[in-house]
Amino acid sequence: MKSDAHLHKAERITRQLAKIGPRFHEARVEAAMLAATHWTNRSLHILGILPEAHDMIHTDYLTGADHLRLKLVAPALLAAVEGIEELRAPYVRGAAPDPAAAGETAIRLLALVEAEARKVRAPELPFVTYSPHAT
């Protein structure tokens, strides 16, 4: 998806997140994950790690090379989005104790993701991926 469309969608979902009360920690975590994923995709496109025709769903699904590139170029962004993702199993798909704190953590981490994503700029030279089939 186009980088600007990711920006629009991230901002739209963040506005929806603001309406979700602390009793609904699952929705807070999921909204934070969705908005953070849009910010991350926008960053990946700007950095040239992924083309706009190829969005990632979760950072777990990035190739090892692309994950490492993002980690080196935008470490705080990656750590924050992965922090949100790690809340999903125990608190969205699980019944771990103190879930309201998880919702608050997700909101805090999303703010970090957004702040870091807004700093991302295109590199001077593009990233390229080696493929044995490329000519």
Added chain:
Amino acid sequence: MRIADHMEKVERLSELREQLDPRGDFEIWMWTSMTVATNAVNAVMHHLGITAEGDYYAHQIPGLYVVPPPQAGIWQRVILPPGDVIHVGFPPIRGAVPARLQQTFAALTVLEDMREPYVRGDDPITPALVESCRRAFDDCLAGARALLAGAAKPA
């Protein structure tokens, strides 16, 4: 997760669903609908003995679960036999899906198929889409509640 925990999420998150604007807040309204429906379907599968209920929670990598308690703040990821599914077919379950569950699965699939175009993508959110989401949610929940009211663990 335990059936009781699934159903607590079903009831509580259904309240949130009623508070959101189906069109203006479509992304989270739809996603919450899917979360509720997934919990209901997991509760049914535990009830029917298709998957096991337990104190381990599904990770977003299908087939992986996290097991409490976290160690030094880190939840350990482990590969376990199917407990909760995260989506229809993820992870696969053993054997054929009973006919009476297939319709409930089909309704959940309608919700799941809305993720890519309308939440991760930016296709337009129309009144028809909202109605389709509402209908699939109602069908899924009605089917799940009927199955939960029936006999557990059929022979």
